[in-house]
Amino acid sequence: MLKIENLHARVEGKDILKGLSLTVNPGEVHAIMGPNGAGKSTLGNVLSGRDGYEVTEGSVIFEGRDLLALEPEERAAAGVFLAFQYPVEIPGVNNTYFLRAALNAQRKQRGEAELDSMQFLKLVREKLKIMQISDELLHRAVNEGFSGGEKKRNEIFQMAVLEPKLAILDETDSGLDIDALKQVAQGVNALRSADRAFLVITHYQRLLDYIEPDFVHVLADGRIVESGDKTLAHKLEEHGYAWVAERDESLAGART
Amino acid sequence: MSQPAHTPFVESLLTAAAPLAGQGIAWLDASRRENFDAFIAAGLPDTRMEAWKYTALRALGQRRFTFGDTQAATRQVDPALLALPGVDGPRLVFVNGMFRADLSRIEDLPEGLSLQPLSQVLAQDAESLRFALARRYREAGDVFARLNAAFAGDGVVLRVAAGAKIAQPVQLSFIGAAADTDLSWHARNVIELGEGAELSVVEQHAGSGEQQHLGTLVADTVLHDDARLQHSILQNAAEGSSLIRRGSLHLGARAQVMLHVLELGGALVRHDLHAELIGDEARLDTRGVFVLRGRQHVDTQLAIRHQARNTASESTWRGVADQRARGVFRGAIVVAEGADGSDANLSNKNLLLSTQAEIDTKPELEIYADEVKAAHGATIGQLDERSMFYLRSRGIPQAEARGMLTAAFCRSVFESVPNEALREHLSQALLAHLP
Numbered sequence: 001m002l003k004i005e006n007l008h009a010r011v012e013g014k015d016i017l018k019g020l021s022l023t024v025n026p027g028e029v030h031a032i033m034g035p036n037g038a039g040k041s042t043l044g045n046v047l048s049g050r051d052g053y054e055v056t057e058g059s060v061i062f063e064g065r066d067l068l069a070l071e072p073e074e075r076a077a078a079g080v081f082l083a084f085q086y087p088v089e090i091p092g093v094n095n096t097y098f099l100r101a102a103l104n105a106q107r108k109q110r111g112e113a114e115l116d117s118m119q120f121l122k123l124v125r126e127k128l129k130i131m132q133i134s135d136e137l138l139h140r141a142v143n144e145g146f147s148g149g150e151k152k153r154n155e156i157f158q159m160a161v162l163e164p165k166l167a168i169l170d171e172t173d174s175g176l177d178i179d180a181l182k183q184v185a186q187g188v189n190a191l192r193s194a195d196r197a198f199l200v201i202t203h204y205q206r207l208l209d210y211i212e213p214d215f216v217h218v219l220a221d222g223r224i225v226e227s228g229d230k231t232l233a234h235k236l237e238e239h240g241y242a243w244v245a246e247r248d249e250s251l252a253g254a255r256t
Numbered sequence: 257m258s259q260p261a262h263t264p265f266v267e268s269l270l271t272a273a274a275p276l277a278g279q280g281i282a283w284l285d286a287s288r289r290e291n292f293d294a295f296i297a298a299g300l301p302d303t304r305m306e307a308w309k310y311t312a313l314r315a316l317g318q319r320r321f322t323f324g325d326t327q328a329a330t331r332q333v334d335p336a337l338l339a340l341p342g343v344d345g346p347r348l349v350f351v352n353g354m355f356r357a358d359l360s361r362i363e364d365l366p367e368g369l370s371l372q373p374l375s376q377v378l379a380q381d382a383e384s385l386r387f388a389l390a391r392r393y394r395e396a397g398d399v400f401a402r403l404n405a406a407f408a409g410d411g412v413v414l415r416v417a418a419g420a421k422i423a424q425p426v427q428l429s430f431i432g433a434a435a436d437t438d439l440s441w442h443a444r445n446v447i448e449l450g451e452g453a454e455l456s457v458v459e460q461h462a463g464s465g466e467q468q469h470l471g472t473l474v475a476d477t478v479l480h481d482d483a484r485l486q487h488s489i490l491q492n493a494a495e496g497s498s499l500i501r502r503g504s505l506h507l508g509a510r511a512q513v514m515l516h517v518l519e520l521g522g523a524l525v526r527h528d529l530h531a532e533l534i535g536d537e538a539r540l541d542t543r544g545v546f547v548l549r550g551r552q553h554v555d556t557q558l559a560i561r562h563q564a565r566n567t568a569s570e571s572t573w574r575g576v577a578d579q580r581a582r583g584v585f586r587g588a589i590v591v592a593e594g595a596d597g598s599d600a601n602l603s604n605k606n607l608l609l610s611t612q613a614e615i616d617t618k619p620e621l622e623i624y625a626d627e628v629k630a631a632h633g634a635t636i637g638q639l640d641e642r643s644m645f646y647l648r649s650r651g652i653p654q655a656e657a658r659g660m661l662t663a664a665f666c667r668s669v670f671e672s673v674p675n676e677a678l679r680e681h682l683s684q685a686l687l688a689h690l691p
Contacts, residue, residue, distance in 0.1 A: 091664060
């Protein structure tokens with residue numbers, strides 16, 4: 001589904017990703033862990049097409065298409081979803097209106113019929129149940145005045161409505177207390193399926209207690225330096241990121 | 257030739273020959289003549305004059321306009337152009353400055369409402385307009401008011417009797433219609449609300465066919481004590497046209513005005529809006545936005561004068577400019593000596609959608625009274641890059657995302673329009689105007 005090969009990316013003239021390779025198949029959950037500054041968020045932003053991230057080398061193929069050649073909205077329509085680390089507040093734009101515009105824009109780009117307001121409302125009701133979100137949030141402006149937990153749940157709710165093929169969760173656990181974390185994880189787990197893949201980017205192992213990954217990768221200094229199953233996350237928790245650096249001599253100078 | 261050289265614009269007016277309603281009324285002839293002479297003597301101002309600093313009239317000065325449209329009575333106007341959602345009451349329609357009975361609705365007016373074209377009042381009861389029309393404009397910047405005074409032969413005369421509450425909104429439509437030449441038309445509105453009267457007015461400027469006419473409108477509105485007015489202006493004039501509007505508002509004690517302005521059309525638009533809060537506790541709420549594209553130039557000049565105690569004004573203005581458009585906003589508030597306990601708030605925020613667009617804003621506040629609460633602020637910015645990416649990352653294409661964010665930016669201007677259908681129409685018109 002997703003094949004990243006030797007990806008190099010630069011932000012404001014600084015090399016951040018330095019040869020990252022990763023293959024994700026449908027149904028798989030991959031966790032990307034790593035210390036601050038390793039390039040975790042850059043990976044999410046490059047994949048979703050944010051301005052200011054310059055790819056200098058390498059390729060990203062998503063379902064046979066060159067993902068890097070697509071505009072952000074085209075990537076979304078192709079099935080890529082980024083749950084933001086810091087969801088943006090957009091005063092004046094109603095949450096429901098926004099979500100319907102997004103879903104219909106994607107459907108239109110895919111050549112599918114747009115949903116009318118009745119059909120959309122029915123879909124939203126179904127998804128609200130899964131996410132245990134109060135419909136009061138739907139009547140407010142996008143993320144405006146939402147608590148940290150509400151913002152993250154709103155991201156997962158959007159994901160539930162948009163039904164992407166590949167969901168990238170960028171430090172979705174940051175700033176959440178344990179109850180909010182569980183709710184978010186529940187939402188994600190409800191959306192796991194044989195044809196949907198997840199890339200879970202996180203600093204801490206904590207989230208992975210609730211979203212069980214098939215693979216864990218350690219990102220350090222812009223590259224994946226260690227891959228394994230979920231036990232790798234526990235080792236990291238135990239030994240810290242310094243442990244990875246020691247095991248990989250080429251990383252001796254990297255930040256830990 | 258010993259005469260000073262006139263610009264083609266002024267020359268074309270010197271030879272204007274169309275007959276004017278009210279000709280032969282001595283005081284009106286004299287007023288028109290004096291204003292005309294004053295206009296000719298001064299010519300068009302240049303940008304050295306403060307009031308015209310950001311709006312150059314050089315290009316206008318090089319153009320010629322034929323005054324008056326001999327075929328105004330028969331020009332075709334699509335009825336759909338005049339249909340405004342939520343507005344189906346009395347209506348006066350003017351085409352190229354001339355009253356069109358066939359397009360208007362003035363039968364069975366509600367009790368207390370008097371609504372007539374100015375041309376008709378001049379023929380029947382000119383004396384009742386003497387105070388409004390026998391006026392000399394003396395300020396150097398009043399160029400177009402003089403021109404209007406010299407040439408306006410039609411317009412709206414609207415009076416609401418004391419205590420009358422008119423439920424249906426009154427529609428006033430000024431339509432520029434395509435003609436063989438570039439025309440100039442000049443209209444004059446006189447609106448008066450008696451003590452305790454209530455009225456809502458929807459003023460429409462629209463174009464029927466491509467044209468580059470010049471229209472001027474001078475609209476004076478007087479509210480006696482305790483009167484209330486809702487006034488919405490939808491300016492969607494033809495793309496190539498020029499429109500100069502000068503509105504004045506006089507508010508008596510406890511009178512209240514809520515004004516909404518949406519400026520979308522026109523190549524060159526100047527809107528002067530002068531409000532005077534003359535009676536104690538008068539309240540004025542003005543909200544407006546211009547949304548510009550192409551090479552449009554729109555200049556809004558808001559001047560509010562608090563003259564009495566415990567008066568309040570709230571001004572919320574937004575500007576959006578895309579492509580190579582240019583917007584100008586000046587908001588000048590004066591709290592005069594003796595207007596103690598008054599509140600004045602002015603907020604002007606602007607959005608530049610292109611690097612070649614320009615907006616100049618100048619809020620001014622002068623306070624000569626005591627215990628005044630006043631605040632003003634102006635900003636110019638761009639669309640938030642993070643918000644744009646957020647919307648696009650969800651699949652919303654760039655143009656649509658820009659529209660959503662721009663509409664959100666302008667939202668505070670319209671959310672207080674009480675007529676829901678009209679409010680929706682205004683925001684749709686705004687969205688449709690975005691490139």
